[in-house]
Amino acid sequence: MGAQRRAGLADMTELAIIGAGRAAVVHAEASRSTPGVQLIGIGGRSLGRASAVAAELGCEELTVDDMIKRADMLVVAVPPGDTGEVLARIPLERPLIVESPVAMNSAIDTEHRHAAHRPNAMLGANLLHAPLARQWLAAINDLTDVHHLVLRANGVRPAWHSANADSSGVTLDLGARLLPVLLAAAAQRVVEVSAKLHRREGFDRAGELDLRLEDGRSMRAEFHWGAEPPAADIEAASATAVVSFGLWPFPVLEVDGNEIASAQSQEPLHALGFVSQLQRLKAVTEQQAEPWPELASGVGTLRIIEAASLSDSSGKPCQLA
Structure with a gap:
């Protein structure tokens, strides 16, 4: 996790975002204003789906496996029906935010309840x-x-x-x-x-x-x-x-x-809590805080x-x- 640090970023917490829709972009933009956090990549479940978004954000488009391997912490911002499949690939202890669980339905209820047992996972509630x-x-x-x-x-x-x-x-x-x-x-x-x-x-x-x-x-x-x-x-x-x-x-x-x-007068992503939410996840990653909300x-x-x-x-x- 985060083993391949780039020069000058040894003290940064590396973030990757799984997803390429509006929620993923909002979190990516918030990371730019979050001290000590470096966005290393963004990507969907297959290469090519996030290429335009990655270019706009100035980061790499990565596969899900590469993001899991390289990042210290993750944001999972995929459509609700894909959340369980993505979480199944991520180590249980990895600090992460799961976006939009309120949109889930009973068809993926079992997956969601299983995911809720992750000790370092936060609910996406900016x-x-x-x-x-x-x-x-x-x-x-x-x-x-x-x-x-x-x-x-x-x-x-x-x-x-x-x-x-x-x-x-x-x-x-x-x-x-x-x-x-x-x-x-x-x-x-x-x-x-x-x-x-x-x-x-x-x-x-x-x-x-x-x-x-x-x-x-x-x-x-x-x-x-x-x-x-x-x-x-x-x-x-x-x-x-x-x-x-x-x-x-x-x-x-x-x-x-x-x-x-x-x-x-505040920058919107600060005012709406997206930046503070990533700061909390960074503190969880550094074992300085508990995930909240769980x-x-x-x-x-x-x-x-x-x-x-x-x-x-x-x-x-x-x-x-």
Whole structure:
């Protein structure tokens, strides 16, 4: 692992990215702003699929086997249906980020649950590393008796299984990106899921997701796909304050409707947590930090998504064991 260091890079942590779509490109661009990280290559499951992307990024196009052999840490950013196959080729201890597990479906559920046992694997959840999201979560911890948690998102309709770098995949689905933040704010296990999807012309256009927590409280997520303008925010309220984290067009933190912090002047990949996420992976690689969030947390998210589908089809709440 990382045995063939180039001259002058002995103190760098070498990163390779498996994938050639939009998510892979975003991580590659974030690596340029991550101190101590050197992107050594990018590639799909076969040579030639990432040649144009590699040329644009100024790095090598490598085979999956070469990336596994040479890199200290990896980002796996392939279509969900390919994730299990790729992970099966990577040593169990290798530090890595697995991108877009929220888009996985029950057909690859077994592979995903097996992958969750990797000790140095992180869930691709960049917004949990975003500075203002972290500040929002800290503000919630200071509130007492939070009785209201709601996520609202308007965005493009996601092409969940597309490998096209220009597609509106899960990387651009604002609601999917915010869902891990909502679950982190709850800090409790979800025990019941109720969902209703609204379809038009064969596509999901809107949806409501109600999640009941162990202590009886509920939180809600509202999604609209194809709605304009894009918007996304997540809000928590107690008897004393309302704290909200907005994501579009740039991250902003508000308390009782008053803006207290904004990421408008920050570089987007810093503001959205992609750089901090790679910094965390670097620390995991150097054995200076634990992976966070662990890949296993993606299994819980997957169960919620599956329960939402069952609830929508049955018209009844779905219990989670």
